[in-house]
Structures are given as structure tokens and as C-alpha cells.
Amino acid sequence: MKKFRMIAAALALVLALPLTACGQKEESEHKMYSIGINQYGEHASLDNCREGFLQGLAEAGLVEGTDFTVDYQNAGFDDNIARQIADSFSAADVDLMVGIATNSATACYAAAENKDIPVIFTAITDPVQAGLDSGNVTGTSDKLPVEAQLDLIRQLQPEAKTIGILYTTSEPNSVSAIAEYQDKAPDYGFTIDAIGVTSQSEVTQAADTLISHGVDAMSNLTDNNVVGVLPSILEKANEAGIPVYGSEVEQVKLGCVASAGIDYVQLGKQTGLMAAKVLRGEATCADLPYETISEYSIYINSPALDAMGITVPADIAEKAVESSAQ
Missing domain, CATH: 3.40.50.2300 (Response regulator)
Structure with missing residues (x-):
């Protein structure tokens, strides 16, 4: 009888263990992504890009405060401040840097390169001339018609x-x-x-x-x-x-x-959809050539x-x- 009780207690202990103890994979913790947004300055076009970017993330099913946090900083059209912001994002090991306008995007790319942090840009007319067409970087171009x-x-x-x-x-x-x-x-x-x-x-x-x-x-x-x-x-x-x-x-x-x-809200939204793929590991920046709105x-x-x-x-x-x- 004592032996039976010992076997029953052992069985109960096994049943109480996490599934991983029986060889099944335990469900991973929910990932909260950190996003650093470096906006070169404040005017309506760039603001619309940022708003559209957040809309794109939402459209992809990511909820701010649940799936990601945003550290938004504005450089005030100052290149030195844009670089400082990018460096602070790199030091914080954010999961993604976003550069809105060329100067902020190039600053993010330089700060992220050694840490291999992905960079998404928007509101850049010529990514090739800006040197943002290869590496761990992609985004959307606002090339003028x-x-x-x-x-x-x-x-x-x-x-x-x-x-x-x-x-x-x-x-x-x-x-x-x-x-x-x-x-x-x-x-x-x-x-x-x-x-x-x-x-x-x-x-x-x-x-x-x-x-x-x-x-x-x-x-x-x-x-x-x-x-x-x-x-x-x-x-x-x-x-x-x-x-x-x-x-x-x-x-x-x-x-x-x-x-x-072009519509800058739509441009930002397109950027947000690309960023969601990178955050979730569905694609790398290298897998996603930069995009241009043709309409x-x-x-x-x-x-x-x-x-x-x-x-x-x-x-x-x-x-x-x-x-x-x-």
C-alpha cells in the first residue's frame, strides 16, 4: 500500500510539471518590441509619415503598449542632434530604428551598423544616393513625380x-x-x-x-x-x-x-507594414527592397x-x- 502511494505521488508530481518536462515546447514569453523613431524635424509632411507608420503597425496587428513601445525624438533639423538621438537608440539596444527624412535615416544607419540593429526609413527621395540601398536597412522613398x-x-x-x-x-x-x-x-x-x-x-x-x-x-x-x-x-x-x-x-x-x-500618411503606412515584417522575423531588411509610391x-x-x-x-x-x- 505504501509503495502504491509513492507511485501515485510521483505521478501527480509529473502531471503538475510544465509541458516542457514531458518533452513538449513551453510557450515563449510575449515579445515587447522597442522602436526608436528619429524624426529630422517637425513639419506636417514628416508628422504625417510618423502617423502613417504607426497606422501601418496597427494594420499589421501590432498594438502599441502591448506589442511595442515607441521612443519618439525630434532632431529639430540639426544634424548633430540627429546623430545623438541615433547613438542613444543604439546604446539602448532598441529592436528597430526608424529614420524619418534622409539625415535622420543616415544617422540611424551609422549608429546601428556595428550592432546590426535593423533600420527602416521613410521620406527619402533617393535612397541610393544616400547610401541606404544595402545592408540592414530598407524603407520607402518619397521620390517626387x-x-x-x-x-x-x-x-x-x-x-x-x-x-x-x-x-x-x-x-x-x-x-x-x-x-x-x-x-x-x-x-x-x-x-x-x-x-x-x-x-x-x-x-x-x-x-x-x-x-x-x-x-x-x-x-x-x-x-x-x-x-x-x-x-x-x-x-x-x-x-x-x-x-x-x-x-x-x-x-x-x-x-x-x-x-x-504623394500622400505622406500612405507612405508612412507602407513603411509601418514593412517594419512589422522585420520585427516579427518574417523578413530581414535585406529581403525587402526599398519601395516607392508610384501613384x-x-x-x-x-x-x-x-x-x-x-x-x-x-x-x-x-x-x-x-x-x-x-
């Missing part, structure tokens, strides 16, 4: 000859876009008057210079230094009677007359167009999205 923009300006201003563009000489995305504008502008009967700046403090003075050259229109890029002071540029251009074309909807809402541009929309600001005396052709008006500020 330059030909569509040139065609739009030609249709809205049939007599225009010269387009002025401001850009930052150290931003690879802007340098790439300027080269494409200069290459394709003659096909639409335009010449490009481009003025480069090295910092945001130089932008408004450069705008004065463009205006003094008598350009017929100005076309904005996704240049962070320029976008950061766009209201000042618009004020000067409006006084001179020079239409300013944006590169996406938020710039049109601020007062640009029109734009052939664009025509955005117009009717009050701004009216102020410039520009009439929108019927075929453009039919497909355009009204984007004047509410």
Missing part, C-alpha cells in the same frame, strides 16, 4: 518660362530632385533657376534672390530646411505675384497654389489660385483634390 509637376505648371501657366527652386546643398534628396528637374524641364519648355542653401537661416534671403530674378513660378521640393520656413516664402512670393507650387498636400494647405504629389494626386488651393489669377483647366479641375485650409 517631377514630370507630373512640370506638366501641371505648364497647364496652369501656359506662358511661364522660368521655375525657381530653393534647395539644401547637403540634402541628397534635394540634390537628386534638382538634377531631375534640370534634366526634364526643357521637355516642357522651362528653364530652372535653382539656388542652394546650407542652412535654414539662409532660405528666406535665397527666396528674395529668386524673386529678384523674375522667375515665373516657384516649385517646392520636400527639402526640410525650405519646408520649415514655407510660410515666410509664401508671404514674399505672394507679395511679388509669383505662384508657388508644393510637392505634397500639406504644402498646398499652407498656401501653395497646387501640387502633383500621385493633383492637389489645388482654389483661393491661392484665384489670388494669382490662374484658371484651372476643366480636365485638371475634374480630377484635382481641393486642399485649401479649412
Whole structure:
């Protein structure tokens, strides 16, 4: 009887053990991913990228606070701060770095390389020129639909000859876009008057210079230094009677007359979906070539167009999205 009780007690002990004691795999603990977001500066386009990124993670089934935490930091358009933020993420051994805009993305890539932390970027016009097309890095490009923009300006201003563009000489995305504008502008009967700046403090003075050259229109890029002071540029251009074309909807809402541009929320969402795959181990960055949104929309600001005396052709008006500020 005593022997039977001993056997029964042993059996009860075995049944009480975790399944792993019987050779089955114990369920792993729930993984809480840490994500560091390095945003180069604060303006509507980049903010929309960040919002879209979080929407993309949610669409992929990841819940903030349950599946991941976010450390969001803003560099204030300062390269040194962007590098400091990236270094802090690397020191914290985050599971993923996100660089919003070229300077933040390259800073993250440099800080993550030795630790092999994956980097996801967004709002970069030319990832190849930025050196972000190989290694443990991928993301989405906001390459501008330059030909569509040139065609739009030609249709809205049939007599225009010269387009002025401001850009930052150290931003690879802007340098790439300027080269494409200069290459394709003659096909639409335009010449490009481009003025480069090295910092945001130089932008408004450069705008004065463009205006003094008598350009017929100005076309904005996704240049962070320029976008950061766009209201000042618009004020000067409006006084001179020079239409300013944006590169996406938020710039049109601020007062640009029109734009052939992409949706930055959608761009961010596309980035978030890619990031979810990397976090879950479904793919590595090397498995995911960077992506570009090929579709664009025509955005117009009717009050701004009216102020410039520009009439929108019927075929453009039919497909355009009204984007004047509410």
C-alpha cells in the first residue's frame, strides 16, 4: 500500500510539471518590441509619415503598449542632434530604428551598423544616393513625380518660362530632385533657376534672390530646411505675384497654389507594414527592397489660385483634390 502511494505521488508530481518536462515546447514569453523613431524635424509632411507608420503597425496587428513601445525624438533639423538621438537608440539596444527624412535615416544607419540593429526609413527621395540601398536597412522613398509637376505648371501657366527652386546643398534628396528637374524641364519648355542653401537661416534671403530674378513660378521640393520656413516664402512670393507650387498636400494647405504629389500618411503606412515584417522575423531588411509610391494626386488651393489669377483647366479641375485650409 505504501509503495502504491509513492507511485501515485510521483505521478501527480509529473502531471503538475510544465509541458516542457514531458518533452513538449513551453510557450515563449510575449515579445515587447522597442522602436526608436528619429524624426529630422517637425513639419506636417514628416508628422504625417510618423502617423502613417504607426497606422501601418496597427494594420499589421501590432498594438502599441502591448506589442511595442515607441521612443519618439525630434532632431529639430540639426544634424548633430540627429546623430545623438541615433547613438542613444543604439546604446539602448532598441529592436528597430526608424529614420524619418534622409539625415535622420543616415544617422540611424551609422549608429546601428556595428550592432546590426535593423533600420527602416521613410521620406527619402533617393535612397541610393544616400547610401541606404544595402545592408540592414530598407524603407520607402518619397521620390517626387517631377514630370507630373512640370506638366501641371505648364497647364496652369501656359506662358511661364522660368521655375525657381530653393534647395539644401547637403540634402541628397534635394540634390537628386534638382538634377531631375534640370534634366526634364526643357521637355516642357522651362528653364530652372535653382539656388542652394546650407542652412535654414539662409532660405528666406535665397527666396528674395529668386524673386529678384523674375522667375515665373516657384516649385517646392520636400527639402526640410525650405519646408520649415514655407510660410515666410509664401508671404514674399505672394507679395511679388509669383505662384508657388508644393510637392505634397500639406504644402498646398499652407498656401501653395497646387501640387502633383504623394500622400505622406500612405507612405508612412507602407513603411509601418514593412517594419512589422522585420520585427516579427518574417523578413530581414535585406529581403525587402526599398519601395516607392508610384501613384500621385493633383492637389489645388482654389483661393491661392484665384489670388494669382490662374484658371484651372476643366480636365485638371475634374480630377484635382481641393486642399485649401479649412
